[in-house]
Amino acid sequence: MSGLTQGEIDRIKDKIRAKHGLDSNHPAMLTEALTAQQCDQCGKIGELRPYGPSGSLICWPCGQLDAQGTEARFFERLDEGRDI
Ligand SMILES: [Zn+2]
16 A cells, blocks of 8 residues: 655655766666565554664655654665665
């Protein structure tokens, strides 16, 4: 039900491109969104991403509660060459 909208995915890809100086045609592939798991933070079932504190799996609404922290962890993973 929830999960990332196309607009949110496009926004993330724009950030990846901006950070790495990629041109706008670069695919900036995201790994497939994780499906139907329970959020470590709010307990709701949704598509989760590993951007919670200490790499916990959280849903998009929980990620937005600490957007700055979520974004920092997102870029940490990117810099480490891990799946994002
Ligand atoms: Zn949540």
